[in-house]
Amino acid sequence: MVVTLKDVARASGVHTSTVSRAFSASHLVNPETRIRVLAVANELGYRPNRAARALSTRRTGNLGVIVADIANPFFPPLIKAAQDQARARDHHVFIADTDERIDVEEEAVRSMVGQVDGLILVSPRLSDRRIRELADEVPLVVVNRRLRRLPCVLMDVGEGIRLVVGRLADLGHREIATVLGPPASWTGRAAVRAAEETAREHGVRTYRVGPHQPTEEGGAAAFDAVLDLGVTAVLAHNDLMALGLLRAARERGVAVPERLSVVGTDDTLTARHTRPALTTVAMPVEAAGRAAVDLLLRGADPEVVTLGTRPVERDSTGPAPRG
Amino acid sequence: MVVTLKDVARASGVHTSTVSRAFSASHLVNPETRIRVLAVANELGYRPNRAARALSTRRTGNLGVIVADIANPFFPPLIKAAQDQARARDHHVFIADTDERIDVEEEAVRSMVGQVDGLILVSPRLSDRRIRELADEVPLVVVNRRLRRLPCVLMDVGEGIRLVVGRLADLGHREIATVLGPPASWTGRAAVRAAEETAREHGVRTYRVGPHQPTEEGGAAAFDAVLDLGVTAVLAHNDLMALGLLRAARERGVAVPERLSVVGTDDTLTARHTRPALTTVAMPVEAAGRAAVDLLLRGADPEVVTLGTRPVERDSTGPAPRG
DNA sequence: AGGATGATTGCAAACGTTTGCATCAAACTC
């Protein structure tokens, strides 16, 4: 039924080890033999059994990427970039979606350990301790979370956020709210920290709302609280939440940006198509995906790659309304 | 370093086979022994080696899902639904993105054969023949493509399209364009067929534009041709392309829906947030994901599951402009 | 010429599980 090395060996009159070498160590076998063996293998329709190979070599040729939510438009470009890079390095990528749930994340990780040569955890929700434990079992790199002595790829949201907040201050805003996403989000905390710091420097007051789910619904749910604060501008944890805020604003008849300026984070494709188009902070997602794969496959010493971010000003922000 | 069955066996004074059975055939081992063994295994931090298990049993506990483009918002909900269903059936899901490229699809399929117990091909671009060949190597189910004697999950776009076209006819439209996506798209062809059929019944003329890439850019690229035809309504292959049409219309100063009605397909999340909000045909993506997993794991006779679709009328469609 | 070198191949032992079969004791059957 299924063709194995042994079949190919028998059919071409050599030992299985020679066939094996013809495939994976071609310099160790006579060119003529190699060609003959490959021809026979091809004719028989031989396909190497990856499980067996993995058992023997302890390498699978697969990488795992674990993300919180593929439906969140932030992740797909990162995944695709990682995939391209991995393909270029002769590896394949398995993706798992954790549904923003820590138990599912744990399970996904567990299922991948042992069938991949390395793991990329994107914005993981697991505890630092758990991640370090995992790092002992399998090579891994963490994206958007800082862990000492582990390879990390970080997007410096602070950079973009500082510029955005400065810009809002220039536009006359004196009170800004930040809408929080998952408490375990490293970037989220970094963004809030940068926002509050910059605001203080500019004599702008800040308030926090949330945490809420990092979804459109989560953003909508935060709207009333934002309104009650009486702020003139709001920074959302991501574009999805900003979308929810925009929708809620429209439903409540609050004009954006005339009465309230709304800023997202991520610059996902949809940001351009909201009504009004969303001002947001663009993240270097493709670069992050590629960097993560490189870090993983290079297998070098723990290293931190930091990538910059920049604000994209569109129509959801404007001058503060006159008091 | 890494703990194997043998280690657990030695530490708990039984044979490896007993340890193995304690895990995967617990009714064959004395309850007391089992508990002791499991305790020891747990303490030692034993994790079964999946490659070894796969080699021995020829089953991996993994399913593969292959999609054209995870960045296309049509796919993630399907993937997530499949993932949930698989998890409920004690399986894991590996995802691969083919980037809409047939060679990458071939490669992705190849890499998965042998490391999954079954494959779900969503809107595959491979030839019928190739898919049938694959079906001999690995159990598979095809989503949104009809192949005799293979298990398929189909979304009956025709149903929704017929209703939409009827509605456009009622609104006074007499000339409609369809913008084509990838020629290999089964749903695309079904949709166009349904549209043209229904149009004919209503005495409405139809034109075809394309094919173009099923992306926002593709949609924008089609706009001029649509405009030249002088039609009053256009059906896009998917929401992304409709988005592109909307953007191009705005840039060219063509009012939607006053001068041109635009209809998408898929009802992705973004459809709600375009300006104007997009009229589209909602697809039963979650149901399809679940059905595909069920078909695969049930392993029953080839079976075809057909799921209905329905139009969602929003603001991008309206009465035809008076001639 | 005689030994050293290098290229090519075969041999066989891993890799970590699962599983059919054999074994053995204890518990039944009549």
Next chain:
DNA sequence: GAGTTTGATGCAAACGTTTGCAATCATCCT
């Protein structure tokens, strides 16, 4: 109480590769 079933475990052969080692043979060097 001899024979039979039942339950629990061990034994060893798979599963399909890879790879260190040894064997063979031709070639090269001096």
